Amino acid sequence: MADRTVPGAPGGDWAVVDDEVVRFTSELIRIDTTNRGGGDGRERPAAEYVAERLSDAGLRPRILESAPGRANVVARVAGSDPSAPGLLLHGHLDVVPADPALWSVPPFSGEVRDGMVWGRGALDMKNAVAMTLALVRAWARTGRRPRRDVVLAFTADEEDSAAYGAEWLVREHADLFEGCTEGVSESGGYTHHARSVTGRPVRLYPVAAGERGTAWLRLTAHGTAGHGSRSNTDNAVGALAEAVARIHAHRWPVRLTPVTRAAITEIGAAMGVKVDLDAPGFVVERDLDPLLERLDPTGQLIAGTVRNSANPTMLAAGYKVNVIPESASAGVDGRVLPGAAAEFEQTLDRLTGPAVEWAYQHRSQPLVSPVESPTFAAMRSALLAHDPEGHVVPVCLNGGTDAKQFAALGITGYGFTPLRLPPDLDYGTLFHGVDERVPVDALRFGARVLDRFLTSAG
Incomplete structure (x- = not known):
């Protein structure tokens, strides 16, 4: 009570x-x-x-x-x-x-x-x-x-x-x-239940100290309108579909922010998993995903914030099945890590190709907040005062x-x-x-x- x-x-x-x-x-x-x-x-x-x-x-x-x-x-x-x-x-x-x-x-x-x-x-x-x-x-x-x-x-x-x-x-x-x-x-500040490597129950309290930036995109392809029965190599729907498929299939590289590095280390310690991201032989691109799998389901607090992402979410084209439309469009929900905006844009240029244009529909900046601040310490102290056996850890948010x-x-x-x-x-x-x-x-x-x-x- x-x-x-x-x-x-x-x-x-x-x-x-x-x-x-x-x-x-x-x-x-x-x-x-x-x-x-x-x-x-x-x-x-x-x-x-x-x-x-x-x-x-x-x-x-x-x-x-x-x-x-x-x-x-x-x-x-x-x-x-x-x-x-x-x-x-x-x-x-x-x-x-x-x-x-x-x-x-x-x-x-x-x-x-x-x-x-x-x-x-x-x-x-x-x-x-x-x-x-x-x-x-x-x-x-x-x-x-x-x-x-x-x-x-x-x-x-x-x-x-x-x-x-x-x-x-x-x-x-x-x-x-x-x-x-x-x-x-x-x-942030809610209980996330996990188990240590020895099976001991662990109560984590993730506190958000960062957010991926929002990058909602609109893709547009232009082509030559015509009859659906005729050959058409300048098909806007086909060009858009190929670009969307490339975006969907793309594997974004790992990019660790200071907040996410702290999150991995502190969650590992709470769960009894030794983590040293700077250890000789540890290759982030190769070894991080297996490490996060060892931390599952807690690894899911981190997995979405180690990369940029771009998920196709909307498609619009045409008005009749036997008419090739002159344009087609798609919506993509992009999320961008701090410091990774240039890489995100260059990658979208490459994945969309010359036949498809893309533009921001809505954009907001990514955030990183210090985990060594007095304010973070006060949040940690307040939680532990009411749950002394809890573990307060910083995280970056997938969304915003x-x-x-x-x-x-x-x-x-x-x-x-x-x-x-x-x-x-x-x-x-x-x-x-x-x-x-x-x-x-x-x-x-x-x-x-x-x-x-x-x-x-x-």
């Missing part, structure tokens, strides 16, 4: 936090903020919900609309040390679509049963928004304050391009983030978060939404998956860890 008191606060206040973090998660899930992409989304009702609860805590939240219905909320919690740099705590209000026919419960019900809160956004990431709201309200009741100013940002459109959310805030309201040097958000947008303001980003999860809950498949849910106990654990981090981070 977790401690029910807040250090330095009147006894019993954690009982209120425990109730609110569950209730707020459930109520936020019930507000359908589905983002279908291309501008089709509406976060305003959730923004109003958040702003009301922040106002109840004595803050002055601002609701900022980038377009009708596309709302963001920003508020500042004053720290006890005005000379300390500010910390950005951000989370998104939108969620990906959910097909009710596939779910065991209605995806926007926010149902609480079997010790879980069910629904779209339970993990990604209305749980984190609820934790933040509950903690800020607890601070207001008890008079506690973080040492650093904490800027809260709840954003729209993270599940698409961030054009209506963090990207717009950075461009139009940069002054709201003045003084913030670091930011914390999703995709709003941290990429805030990086344009010089804000270093980390992924840290702490949750202690049971071994039988597959966190990875529930993200954007069917029957998304979060344990009630995990929410309460996360609130305690986040509170310790935010009130101690230097």
Whole structure:
């Protein structure tokens, strides 16, 4: 049973936090903020919900609309040390679509049963928004304050391009983030269960200290239109298909960033596997994949971040089966490691060839954050205070978060939404998956860890 008191606060206040973090998660899930992409989304009702609860805590939240219905909320919690740099705590209000026919419960019900809160956004990431709201309200009741100013940002459109959310805030309201040097958000601090080489259970807590950059591409081939029955060597569909096949088959070379090197070493140590990437005779291109297989399933935390990637995802061509079209197009989801952008572009030029053009549809920079920083140390300390037998390890994310947008303001980003999860809950498949849910106990654990981090981070 977790401690029910807040250090330095009147006894019993954690009982209120425990109730609110569950209730707020459930109520936020019930507000359908589905983002279908291309501008089709509406976060305003959730923004109003958040702003009301922040106002109840004595803050002055601002609701900022980038377009009708596309709302963001920003508020500042004053720290006890005005000379300390500010910390950005951000989370998104939108969620990906959910097909009710596939779910065991209605995806926007926010149902609480079997010790879980069910629904779209339970993990990604209305749980984190609820934790933040509950903690800020607890601070207001008890008079506690973080040492650093904490800027809260709840954003729209993270599940698409961030054009209506963090990207717009950075461009139009940069002054709201003045003084913030670091930011914390999703995709880190959750339990990843593994076993050591001796079979001993190991609890890892990966904290994101980097992200691959986003490179969404559009490929276009042009050819000569004609009748489908006639020979045509200038066929746009054929040229595009060949380029897509080459991209699909390409094996990208290994490129290890400092964060990924640290991740491999620290995960190996936690699992009892000796790792020396600089050992004589260790050839990264040859020996890394077998090493990651030895670390499975934990190796999957790393495997997607040792290379660039480019996955074909969309095809469009033609309007009738007996007509050769004059053009054809494809969509490719590319992800780029820090320092590997030039190699990515040169490789795409070669793989697409002279008959196919490619261009960026959406692009965001890769990130690397220091794992030796006081902020990372504070996250590690907060987790270990509540799970002393855990192992906190840095990782680079396969995908991306709003941290990429805030990086344009010089804000270093980390992924840290702490949750202690049971071994039988597959966190990875529930993200954007069917029957998304979060344990009630995990929410309460996360609130305690986040509170310790935010009130101690230097």
